[in-house]
Amino acid sequence: MSSPYLTEHPLDLASLLARVGASDRGGIASFVGLVRDHHAGREVKRLEYSAYAPMAEAECAVIVAEAETKWPVRVAISHRIGTLEVGEAAVAIAVAAPHRGEAFEACRYVIEELKRRVPIWKREWYADGSSDWVNPAGANAANAPEEVAIGAAGGRHG
């Protein structure tokens, strides 16, 4: 795949760091999300990520643009799609800024917005061979309204 944000290949943090670094940027903050070996008390063997690719790409581009408008930063995001084993990186974010405060703030913003807005799903495969789709809101939310205040233009209420 040649898409800028989604990839079926193992993530390469070094290449993200290289993409955002520049001589006038004094620091790079990064976040790497890994496949955990347990969830809700069950042993997880692997995860299968899927996406609504055109929208996921577009939403990532919007989040990058937002971060680069709010802070004097350069942002790179890479999210893996497909089957991942425990310990593998599912998402990597690198944010370069003149100073560390902006880099950390923007990096936090990017991962939180990615989780909230980018249409990606994961199916967990358990040690006993069964599987289930992950709902970060938890099982109790199964019957709750799932619409959140994302809004048609990414705007927020209030």
Added chain:
Amino acid sequence: MTASVETVTVKVLLFASYADWIGRDTVEVSLPAPATVSDLVRQLREEFPQADRLPTRPLSAINAVHATVDSPLREGDEVALLPPLAGG
């Protein structure tokens, strides 16, 4: 020619758990106009017995942009029903 009720036809994209439940990942749906995402969900529940597991107010997108259940549908729209997002 007889006058017919005006309809709006959209392509529905289903993902992850929703695609599993309904057993397919795309469905074409025609609705009486005007229609919203909410009307579409109601119609899907009528057409597909398995769709009763869909929330009445799911996350949605129209033409790859986040929408709400009150967003209006236009002829030819691509409407995605999005299960709880789980990226990262």
